[in-house]
Amino acid sequence: MSPEKIILSVVALPxxxxxxxxxxxxxxxxxSERALSRLTxxxxxxxxxxxxxxxxxxxxxxxxxxxxxxxxxxHVDHYGYPLSFLVDRLSLPMMGVTVVLAGIVGSFSVRxxxxxxxxxxxxxxxxxxxxxxxxxxxxxxxxxxMAGWEIVGITAVMLVGFFQYRREPVRNxxxxxxxxxxxxxxxxxxxxxxxxxxxxAAWTGMFRGEWPGHINxxxxxxxxxxxxxxxxxxxxxSSQGPFCGWLPRAMEGPTxxxxxxxxxxxxxxxxxxxxxxxxxxxxxxxxxxLVIFIGLTTAILGTLVHRTCAxxxxxxxxxxxxxxxxxxxxxxxxxxxxxxxxxxxxxxVRTMQFLRAPSMLHDYHRVHAAAGGHLDPTGxxxxxxxxxxxxxxxxxxxxxxxxxxxxxxxxxxxPVKKVAGALALFELGHSDKTDV
Amino acid sequence: MDSLSFPxxxxxxxxxxxxxxxCLASGSAKVARPRALLFGFLSLLGFLAAGxxxxxxxxxxxxxxxxxxxxxxxxxxxxxxxFLAALTLFFILLxxxxxxxxxxxxxxxxxxxxxxxxxxxxxLVVMMVGWWLASVPFILGFFGPMKGQKLAQGFxxxxxxxxxxxxxxxxxxxxxxxxxxxxxxxxxxxLAVILRKGIFPFHSWLVSAFEHGPLLPTALLFNGHLGALLxxxxxxxxxxxTARHALQILGMAALVTALVxxxxxxxxxxxxxxxxxxxxxxxxxxxxxLATANAQGITGALIHWLVVAASSSGLIAVVRVIExxxxxxxxxADYLGxxxxxxxxxxxxxxxxxxxxxLPGTLGYCAEDLLFHGSLESHPWLGIxxxxxxxxxxxxxxxxxxxxxxxxxxxxxxxxxxxxxxxRWPLVACVAFLILGGLLPTVAIxxxxxxxxxxxxxxxxxxxx
Numbered sequence: 001m002s003p004e005k006i007i008l009s010v011v012a013l014p015x016x017x018x019x020x021x022x023x024x025x026x027x028x029x030x031x032s033e034r035a036l037s038r039l040t041x042x043x044x045x046x047x048x049x050x051x052x053x054x055x056x057x058x059x060x061x062x063x064x065x066x067x068x069x070x071x072x073x074x075h076v077d078h079y080g081y082p083l084s085f086l087v088d089r090l091s092l093p094m095m096g097v098t099v100v101l102a103g104i105v106g107s108f109s110v111r112x113x114x115x116x117x118x119x120x121x122x123x124x125x126x127x128x129x130x131x132x133x134x135x136x137x138x139x140x141x142x143x144x145x146m147a148g149w150e151i152v153g154i155t156a157v158m159l160v161g162f163f164q165y166r167r168e169p170v171r172n173x174x175x176x177x178x179x180x181x182x183x184x185x186x187x188x189x190x191x192x193x194x195x196x197x198x199x200x201a202a203w204t205g206m207f208r209g210e211w212p213g214h215i216n217x218x219x220x221x222x223x224x225x226x227x228x229x230x231x232x233x234x235x236x237x238s239s240q241g242p243f244c245g246w247l248p249r250a251m252e253g254p255t256x257x258x259x260x261x262x263x264x265x266x267x268x269x270x271x272x273x274x275x276x277x278x279x280x281x282x283x284x285x286x287x288x289x290l291v292i293f294i295g296l297t298t299a300i301l302g303t304l305v306h307r308t309c310a311x312x313x314x315x316x317x318x319x320x321x322x323x324x325x326x327x328x329x330x331x332x333x334x335x336x337x338x339x340x341x342x343x344x345x346x347x348x349v350r351t352m353q354f355l356r357a358p359s360m361l362h363d364y365h366r367v368h369a370a371a372g373g374h375l376d377p378t379g380x381x382x383x384x385x386x387x388x389x390x391x392x393x394x395x396x397x398x399x400x401x402x403x404x405x406x407x408x409x410x411x412x413x414x415p416v417k418k419v420a421g422a423l424a425l426f427e428l429g430h431s432d433k434t435d436v
Numbered sequence: 437m438d439s440l441s442f443p444x445x446x447x448x449x450x451x452x453x454x455x456x457x458x459c460l461a462s463g464s465a466k467v468a469r470p471r472a473l474l475f476g477f478l479s480l481l482g483f484l485a486a487g488x489x490x491x492x493x494x495x496x497x498x499x500x501x502x503x504x505x506x507x508x509x510x511x512x513x514x515x516x517x518x519f520l521a522a523l524t525l526f527f528i529l530l531x532x533x534x535x536x537x538x539x540x541x542x543x544x545x546x547x548x549x550x551x552x553x554x555x556x557x558x559x560l561v562v563m564m565v566g567w568w569l570a571s572v573p574f575i576l577g578f579f580g581p582m583k584g585q586k587l588a589q590g591f592x593x594x595x596x597x598x599x600x601x602x603x604x605x606x607x608x609x610x611x612x613x614x615x616x617x618x619x620x621x622x623x624x625x626x627l628a629v630i631l632r633k634g635i636f637p638f639h640s641w642l643v644s645a646f647e648h649g650p651l652l653p654t655a656l657l658f659n660g661h662l663g664a665l666l667x668x669x670x671x672x673x674x675x676x677x678t679a680r681h682a683l684q685i686l687g688m689a690a691l692v693t694a695l696v697x698x699x700x701x702x703x704x705x706x707x708x709x710x711x712x713x714x715x716x717x718x719x720x721x722x723x724x725x726l727a728t729a730n731a732q733g734i735t736g737a738l739i740h741w742l743v744v745a746a747s748s749s750g751l752i753a754v755v756r757v758i759e760x761x762x763x764x765x766x767x768x769a770d771y772l773g774x775x776x777x778x779x780x781x782x783x784x785x786x787x788x789x790x791x792x793x794x795l796p797g798t799l800g801y802c803a804e805d806l807l808f809h810g811s812l813e814s815h816p817w818l819g820i821x822x823x824x825x826x827x828x829x830x831x832x833x834x835x836x837x838x839x840x841x842x843x844x845x846x847x848x849x850x851x852x853x854x855x856x857x858x859x860r861w862p863l864v865a866c867v868a869f870l871i872l873g874g875l876l877p878t879v880a881i882x883x884x885x886x887x888x889x890x891x892x893x894x895x896x897x898x899x900x901x
Contacts, residue, residue, distance in 0.1 A: 015797075019871070026780060026864055028857075074802055074877040076885065077731035077892075079809050081802075117776070143805075147796035154795060157834070161842055164775050170842040177834045181827040188823045192812045420703035423696055427640040 003057045004068045007087055010050045010095070011138055015131035017043060021124055036123050037110040044103030051095050054087060064088060064210040067140065079195070082202055084140030090211045093340060094137040094272055097347050098265050102130045105260040108355055112256055118162055122254065129155040133265050137272060142191045142201035149187060149237070149269065153180045156266050159257040160250045169252035176246040183236020183243050190229035197222040207279055212336045216279035227280045227287035230273060231294065238270030238324045241294035244301065245404045247321050251313040258313060259354035263320055264347040271324060271343055274331045281332065288332050295328025301402045307379065308398040312357045320350055438496065440486055443503035445556045448482025448521065449549060451475045456545035462538035472528045472541040476548075480521040483552065487514035494886035500558070507556040511886035512668055516661070517555045519742055523659060523749055524548040526862045527652050530753050532760040535652055543578035544653050551660035559609040563666070567632070568596045570657060574649070584648030591641035595631035598624045614673045622679045625666065626686055633663035633723060635686070636693040639716050646712035651759075655752040658715065659745040664722045668738070671726060671891045680895070687727020691821045694720040698828035706767050707755055710836050714829050715748045718792050721822060725807045728818075729895045731888055733810020738884035740803035743791060743870070747800065750788035750866045754781050757859055758840060761852040771843020780855040782841040784863045789837060791870040793830035799873030799880055
């Protein structure tokens, strides 16, 4: 089979799985846990082999990238939605990470969610997520990336609210969705502006050459605007900068979903986007400064809060946020190869940590006992270098998680609700009290 | 103009008329539903045959009905006709027992009949008659007590009066004569559209109708999108420049409506009202798209018409069947947690909601993509408004989904049935349309592109003058 066909099959398989399983269920059918787990294991083993074979064929042929254009998905007048795929040295590792980690997590979840009422739902969402993530990483244009981006977003939200019979996961899922949607607006705008100003949103139109080291085709203020919008979109997906509040809230989901979504793949989609558009960022000092600033400030806040978290998963979430902040800064500094290694290493380690989180306390006690009942706490030396008053102030900020939620509630959500309530004045015959 | 090979339009309309009469004479749901289904199906066959024949000759101006020559079918009305006939069947099949006695089903068939009459109208007077007739079941209270429906009735009548006054001032019945339209007559036409479509600040009647009125018949009325039809018809007739400016203003008003109602939804908790804001907001995109005056925007608008019809019908149907199952659903004090007992209804709701908000993989995504590009091409800031409104609507939809389906199940809800087979099949058909349409959007585009092309050419010819 040609690599092009394999790429198509790899991307399509999880989507087809999702559609078939979903349709069977909607019409009243149901697959047993055993059948579903066998199907999942088999599918991800096949996907892993397929991705490996793509890499092998590329290596044998000495081609740095494979481009696949299926023409326009739909076409009206002079506008067409390009259905093109690109697998290169950036997307191939991300595809590999996606199928391997989704497979591992799928395997882990068979036991973890055994007899859970949401077992079937979880696997449906896992397949949909894999489809979305593969679409993001293989998309040959921003248009197609957007499609995968949205699918990843909605599955992530559904998994945050997975334990739907509890109040907090539902509230947090809604909050995560809200942040995602607002951040996604910037991606949509960037796509439309790219079409409007440059007539293309395809990677091959925006850049020339092979990754890493591809060269920017866009320039001027318009290119800076697009770069800044894409940085904000990436920040939303990777829980950075003004959108950093959702990642800890997403920990309400089941542990396997936390591992694959928030530790490994979903959060790295933002970093992937930045790596893809790195020459565009580099060509503008505003965009470069912004991405470094967002990365470093989030990393500092993340590491600060991480040290005061009382539960394992939240602590890991902030640790992820810190690492992603550093990855953002690396991209801003132009260290793209380092950044991709950092992403892959971080995804692997974090997945393992998330999957081990439920038994972490047990591990800690075992290591503690093996060390003779004494484990040195880390980082105290650096803390001691700061004046006591600053230490206390930082501790308070960390305990309040940077007061992020309070700031958003007070300065974003409350005014929006106020405006919404005020709009009731324009309604005839509406005497009911609004829920402001 | 050529004629249809058989008076399919007359047959379709006659089926609805006879069906309505028989249903009104019938009593219980047990008797009325099969009859309504039979006549609804016959009308679907009639409109399907007429539509297919018209779409087979996309460059022809239209095909006259051989029995009633003031009815015709062309590429603009063929698809909405078929679609509305299918939606009528959808509602008849899915309506809960308490909403499906002879009077209610007869009323729904009357709404379908009058909307189809407006669609098929070959001249302004027939279209006006359709507008009036569609309001009759609501004005006469076919669907039970009229408490809280005065606002809706008032606006429906006002819209019809504005349309009638415009036709009187025009002194003509021909659609083509709109190219010589006076400012006053066109202003009245625009007013009729604004009132009917619920353009800000007149959107409150639709919200009120959703809240107090019979939900399924209101959905049928809402999804007729007669205001959009009138605008599309007038755009295809090479309007004078002043009218073009008026349409642009209408497009902007539609965008303001989309944005304002999506924002207004944040202060709403009652499911019916929240649903109304979302539906009104998303439906406003249709007018906004028609006003873009470019092929992408207009095609996007015509496809979005179908998406809004399918998705909002699905959403409204799910809300209604939930209301019948659990009393609290009308005004829940807290999360209802129904997904535990009705996971399929929850899934249907989510798919319809996300399709309406433009989830990739559904037809809504393609429609909104075209709409965004079309809007951005004509006025960049309009495109931004659409993107923002969609984001707000998506958040509102998830809020509504959360209130209805997530959280802790109330203690008194011991057991409720999930989607019944009678409900499941039409809902699956609707989902299949949205997903297959999303995967193969070229099919849906090929249905709507000829009409969009005709409108763009008319606008282009007008600009050239």
